[in-house]
Amino acid sequence: MLSSLSRNWWLLALRGIAAIIFGVLALVWPSLTVLSLVVLFGALAFVEGVFSITTAIAVHKKNEYWWAILLAGVAGIIIGLITFFWPDVTALALLYLIASWALITGGFEIAAAIKLRKLINNEWVMILGGLLSILVGVLLVVFPGAGALSVIWLIGSFAIAFGILQIVLAFKVKSLAPQTHD
Template identity: 35%
Template sequence: MPGSTAVGDWLSVGWKMLVVRGAVGIVFGILAIAWPLSTAIALALLWGFWALMDGIGSLVQAFQPEAEGSRLWLVVMGVIALVAAFFAIFSPATTAVTLTWILGIWLIVRGVFEAIGAFGSNLATPRWLLLLSAALSILIGILFAANPGAGAVTIATWLGIAALAWGGVFVLGGLAVRRELTGHTTVIPPGAAPQP
């Protein structure tokens, strides 16, 4: 069957990549758990370089002929992104703390909206589940906003735990695919008739 051959070929190539991706996830997870502060700073640096590219892109776009009506908005957004990138790249520890504080405020606001939505919802989801989700969002948001330095380290640690679990799943998945492929291959000796 042509379709199964294509799937088999994809899986035979794919299991190695699954294992490699899983191994990378496990290594990243271990490093993030072992050095959460360094991980938080590295993430802030990555965000800073992304903001730098975004700011440059906005400024370039602002001076294109088709950006006539939104030129001012694009310039303002570009300048804000460049300022944020400057702080993130040259002061990543402060940026990690600031991002955690912003995340905390966002979680509190989200939790409040979830709680309000729980009483106005017509969904099949039980109200207590929506309220529990809202309470968790508010609680985690308060913890992050009240102590953003520890919050940045906590986020990096949880990111490491998630990467470790994700990596383990990928490695096990890749090995399972490999076992499945090798279990279905039968070697027929030369000159022997294949079994029906």
């Protein structure tokens, strides 16, 4: 596992760079970030709904569960329309989705760091990234009314800090490449 990680250190660095770019863009254009997330989600749900309905119609004679695909499609279209007509509700739902993602990701980052602590030095970088993710998730859940702008600033700042930690971790992992043996 460690040799695979050290061979692919650049993926961690790339992940960090992408997070930093996203964070900077979120800080520079916060209103565009919220609107973009909502519109993209709405479009995805709507298009997925149309494709699901089309699939259900195409397989209704061959698949006894075609109705479940049809219902999923109808739900997708409804969610897509709700997103377009009530973007504020969707933004709040996305806030909770992002909070959930941050909490789950943070937990897994900490678990991975604990598992790797006997194999690598300075696992605290990975633990700190996990704790940062959990902190962001908790803050988003506890203070959802703080407003979209402050949430975007929080997410942008988190993304930059997390990106920096990922780049540090990438170079630490890269330095282990010659010594690793699986």
